[in-house]
Amino acid sequence: MAVTKTNPAVPFTLAAMLLALGACATSGTDAPYEGNASMGMLIARDSCASCHAVSLGGESPNDHAPTFREVINRPGMTADSLTAWLNEAHNYPTEMGVHLEPHQVDSLVAYMLRLRSEQDES
Ligand code: HEC
Structure with missing residues (x-):
């Protein structure tokens, strides 16, 4: 019943x-969605850290993969060029094998900008 x-x-x-x-x-x-550096750090640790050093210290586990510090501190590197590169998945080395949504790219770029050195090292 x-x-x-x-x-x-x-x-x-x-x-x-x-x-x-x-x-x-x-x-x-x-x-409106904005890149979120904390989220970017989580994505980096989750999806990129198996090959890249994704924080301020350490070497990349994969010898061929540049550290994220190297990438973001490269002369001429801008948030825009990094965003463009990450959005154009066909540029990836085949071994990278990751797929990123545009909002994940924005978060990753926001995070990686934090790894940029404060001063010019030249
Ligand atoms: C399975 C290993 C692997 C994973 C996982 C990986 N990468 Fe890479 N990545 C590489 C290698 C190897 C290179 C260097 C390729 C070369 O220089 O030809 C590279 C290069 C890069 C570059 C540099 C491009 C340039 O201008 O030289 C960026 C940026 C990058 N990866 C971002 C990422 C991000 C973000 C993630 C996580 C979402 C990620 N990678 C995950 C292996 C990996």
Whole structure:
């Protein structure tokens, strides 16, 4: 008896949960997305650190992969050129094998800019 009475509530609960999820997703879009350096650090540690040194110290695990400090401190490197490079996945060395969404690229670039040396080392 009680079971037949509670049954109709199940779809309602599901719908309410979906609505709640939808509400979360929508409130996130109120502010335009900006590259988030903390998120970029997580992506770097998760997806890039197996080959690249992704923080201020250390050497790359993969001898062929430049450290992120080297990349961002390279003469002429700008946030724009790095963004363009990362968005053009066909430039990647085949061994890199990563796929990045544009918002992940923005976050990675925001993070990598933090690795830039304060002073000119010349
Ligand atoms: C499986 C190893 C591997 C992984 C994982 C990897 N890379 Fe690389 N990456 C390389 C190698 C090797 C090179 C150097 C290729 C060359 O110089 O020809 C490179 C080069 C680069 C360069 C330098 C391009 C330039 O101007 O020379 C950037 C920037 C870069 N990777 C970013 C990333 C990012 C961001 C991630 C994570 C999302 C990542 N890589 C993950 C192996 C990897």
